[in-house]
Every structure is written in C-alpha cells, then in structure tokens.
Amino acid sequence: MEIGQKFNQLTFEEYFYYVDNYKKYTDFNTLGLYRSIVENVKLSLKEKIDVREYCHLTFKKTFDFLQLKDPKVFFEISTLGQELTNGDIVKIWDDIKINQQKILKDKKIRHRNFGIYSKHNCGYENCVWNGLMIKQGSWLADGNMHFTDDKNKYQQKLNSEGRKSDRKKERQIISRELDNN
C-alpha cells in the first residue's frame, strides 16, 4: 500500500494513524515524516510537539541518525517551540557534532551507505557549524552561499537583535538562516 499523499498535508490525527500503521506502507519514509512536522501548516506548535513525541516512541533511533543524515531537520525538530539563547544554539550544535562522530565510528554503521561527508569549514572562527559533518550536495555543503555575505549579515543581525535581548528573534533568525541554506 502507498500513502498517496504528502506527509506535510497530513492532519494531526493522520500522523498517529500512519505511525501506528507504518509497516503497511511501502512509501513510508521516516526522514520525510520528521521533516514534514516542520513544514506542516495544519498543525499548531503544540500539535507538532505532540506528533514529534509520538514519532519518537517508534522512530527515536532513526531520528538520532538525522544528526548525521540531515542535521538541519534534527535541530529544528529537537528545538520546536524552544526559546534559544546564542549559548543554547552553540551547545546544541556542539552536541550534534559529537554525536555525528559517534555515529560515524559505530562499526555497524560504517558498513551502511551513508554517503560521503566533509567538515563544514567556512573560515569564520565563531561559526556554529564549524566541524559539522555535511553530506556532499546537501545544505551548507557548498560553502559559497554561507561563505560570503550571508554569514556577515547573519552575524550582524544576531548581534543587533541580541542587544535587544529578544531571544525569540534570535531563534527566528537562525531558523531563517538555516532555511536559506
């Protein structure tokens, strides 16, 4: 059987149905499921968090792999609804980097096809993504977008917003930055 509709179109109730019955569907994709939680405009923030927690009951282990396979989605899903300081953001990305190395070192994983990864190195000392393993061809893999003006603009915005000590705005800015990459 196939689901026949995009995950990001699902209603709150449908998420629970498809998670319960995922084995029946040949086109069920766990990464797509998690990604859709961010994209789905039908869900309130509270519902998104409830769906995430329900997905974790079945797919938490797969979710942890997203730190390597798609760290952007991992970050966004993990921090849903949270107001993050700069310090929080740095800590989360540092943890992701540590966990990426653990995943890569795991012998069982080494034999799977996880693609080719390279370290993010944009040249900015304080970049939160320095040392982050990036799958080639994925977000931020082509450093150029981030390399030039974007990074400066981002840092300037973060600094000016930070002065207003509005944590919510910082969170929105980094979300936007991540979306643009």
Ligand SMILES: [Zn+2]
């Ligand atoms: Zn960077």
